[in-house]
Amino acid sequence: MNNEDRVIPLEGIHNFRDYGGYQARGGRLRKGVLWRSGQHADATPADLRKVHELDIRTVIDLRGDSEREAYPCLRHADFSGDVVFKPGETAGLRGRAVHEESVGIVTARDAHEAMVRLYATLPWRPVLVGTYSLFLPALVEREGASLLHCFAGKDRTGVAAALVHSLLGVHDDDLMEDYLLTNVAGNIERRIEAGAKHLRDGHPDIEDAALRALMGVHPEFLETALAAIRERHGSVEGYTEEVLGFTPKMRDALAARMVE
Numbered sequence: 001m002n003n004e005d006r007v008i009p010l011e012g013i014h015n016f017r018d019y020g021g022y023q024a025r026g027g028r029l030r031k032g033v034l035w036r037s038g039q040h041a042d043a044t045p046a047d048l049r050k051v052h053e054l055d056i057r058t059v060i061d062l063r064g065d066s067e068r069e070a071y072p073c074l075r076h077a078d079f080s081g082d083v084v085f086k087p088g089e090t091a092g093l094r095g096r097a098v099h100e101e102s103v104g105i106v107t108a109r110d111a112h113e114a115m116v117r118l119y120a121t122l123p124w125r126p127v128l129v130g131t132y133s134l135f136l137p138a139l140v141e142r143e144g145a146s147l148l149h150c151f152a153g154k155d156r157t158g159v160a161a162a163l164v165h166s167l168l169g170v171h172d173d174d175l176m177e178d179y180l181l182t183n184v185a186g187n188i189e190r191r192i193e194a195g196a197k198h199l200r201d202g203h204p205d206i207e208d209a210a211l212r213a214l215m216g217v218h219p220e221f222l223e224t225a226l227a228a229i230r231e232r233h234g235s236v237e238g239y240t241e242e243v244l245g246f247t248p249k250m251r252d253a254l255a256a257r258m259v260e
Contacts, residue, residue, distance in 0.1 A: 007185045012042035014191040015153035019161045027259040033145040038153035039072035052076035059146030060135045062156040064089035086130030111213035119225040133244045138251045154182040166236040182217045224229025
């Protein structure tokens with residue numbers, strides 16, 4: 001499965017792609033059941049039809065309450081699945097879908113350093129931990145395909161997808177390759193423009209290069225999160241068990257469902 005086959009180009013939903021299909025421990029991840037993306041508030045009717053054809057039964061929404069209020073996701077009229085999340089805030093300043101990593105940033109270097117700081121603590125945000133704790137069991141217990149998303153589909157979503165890949169034995173190179181697909185998946189300029197609309201609000205001095213850094217991903221970002229997890233818990237398995245309550249038995253069940 002090459003990277004072009006993973007990405008579904010959509011007009012108003014950005015970064016929509018399959019994070020299955022990679023070689024894993026004991027086989028290969030199933031295709032067409034593990035989807036990830038950004039928010040769906042700007043989805044067109046054609047977008048919704050394409051997404052509906054994927055038979056997604058579970059949507060895991062990693063955004064906070066204020067983001068859901070400001071950017072309510074559109075669904076196909078015949079969508080009958082479940083949207084899973086823990087109420088509360090997972091990013092940003094309450095009442096606005098503006099992430100704190102954009103505050104005080106002017107240059108691309110500012111942006112990069114802020115993102116590294118963000119990733120160092122991202123896996124322990126209480127409400128995000130709550131939704132991650134619902135996400136992994138949902139992959140085990142719920143039938144059909146799932147969709148994992150946050151606002152841009154790159155940070156909160158990127159860490160969550162990396163957890164799945166790591167637990168299932170996807171090679172670190174493939175895990176990182178999937179993460180970095182954010183930088184090339186779909187219409188990048190349109191995605192940056194969409195993100196800039198809310199990142200610039202209240203931050204008129206932020207440079208274009210800084211916006212691009214905030215709307216993209218870099219290996220150091222995810223490496224920082226994974227290193228922090230291993231430092232505190234010894235391994236991704238240790239983190240998911242100690243923080244998310246995802247037991248070895250549940251890991252085995254996840255592998256049985258997702259690896260073929």
